[in-house]
Amino acid sequence: MTITLEELRDVTVAAVVDARGTSCPGPILAAKKGIPGVAPGAVMEVMATDSGTLKDLPAWCKKMGHEFLGVIEEPGYLRLFLRKA
Amino acid sequence: MTQTDKKTIILFSGDLDKVLAAFVIANGAAAMGDDVTMFFTFWGLNALRRDRKPATPGKSPLQRMFATMMPRGPKKLAMSHMNFAGAGPVLMKRMMRSNNVMSIDEMIATAKEQDIKMIACTMSMDVMGLRAEELIDGLEFAGVATYLGEADEANVNLFI
Numbered sequence: 001m002t003i004t005l006e007e008l009r010d011v012t013v014a015a016v017v018d019a020r021g022t023s024c025p026g027p028i029l030a031a032k033k034g035i036p037g038v039a040p041g042a043v044m045e046v047m048a049t050d051s052g053t054l055k056d057l058p059a060w061c062k063k064m065g066h067e068f069l070g071v072i073e074e075p076g077y078l079r080l081f082l083r084k085a
Numbered sequence: 086m087t088q089t090d091k092k093t094i095i096l097f098s099g100d101l102d103k104v105l106a107a108f109v110i111a112n113g114a115a116a117m118g119d120d121v122t123m124f125f126t127f128w129g130l131n132a133l134r135r136d137r138k139p140a141t142p143g144k145s146p147l148q149r150m151f152a153t154m155m156p157r158g159p160k161k162l163a164m165s166h167m168n169f170a171g172a173g174p175v176l177m178k179r180m181m182r183s184n185n186v187m188s189i190d191e192m193i194a195t196a197k198e199q200d201i202k203m204i205a206c207t208m209s210m211d212v213m214g215l216r217a218e219e220l221i222d223g224l225e226f227a228g229v230a231t232y233l234g235e236a237d238e239a240n241v242n243l244f245i
Contacts (some may be wrong), residue, residue, distance in 0.1 A: 028117065029195065032117075
């Protein structure tokens, strides 16, 4: 299920986890910490500066069963979105 | 449904770079929902030593010599390459800080938070004259059979 960038910008985010400034494995540690506070079916946003997160968060989602929705690249950081299973 | 896998890591090396790699993998695996067991043996035990030296009566002169010569904790570890008599680790730690990489102390704390099982090899502790009170809290103490029992349940095993 891929969604367009426009849809991603309009998505309702239930929780935001700010992992900016952390290096591997910081962003997935942050995702792990943040996910229990999100209801199933709701969307969590992870903000990150480590470029490896572009691959790592989708891999984490696949493993954990969550749906990776996509990424918005802001100047200097990434906003990654996932829907909790 | 998510499945719970298991990873086992043997940390044999006491080199700063290798210890760092082991803890990045261990913490990453735990963040991905895996059970993780780390087995510390030989030089790897030095990563678990306390900074401060507790009283250790009854050690042999050779054991005291080993304890003195080996690095006491993560801050004292040397690098496997480019150590330059201790200048290398200083530069490496500076670069790690500027890239927001966790220190090994922080990695160990995170490993504990994530319930990573850390087992110290009692045989190597005996050989090297290291006592439980010289190592950090939160460890289990066991031997090769315990580690192999854990490895039987794991789908990845690393020797670092």
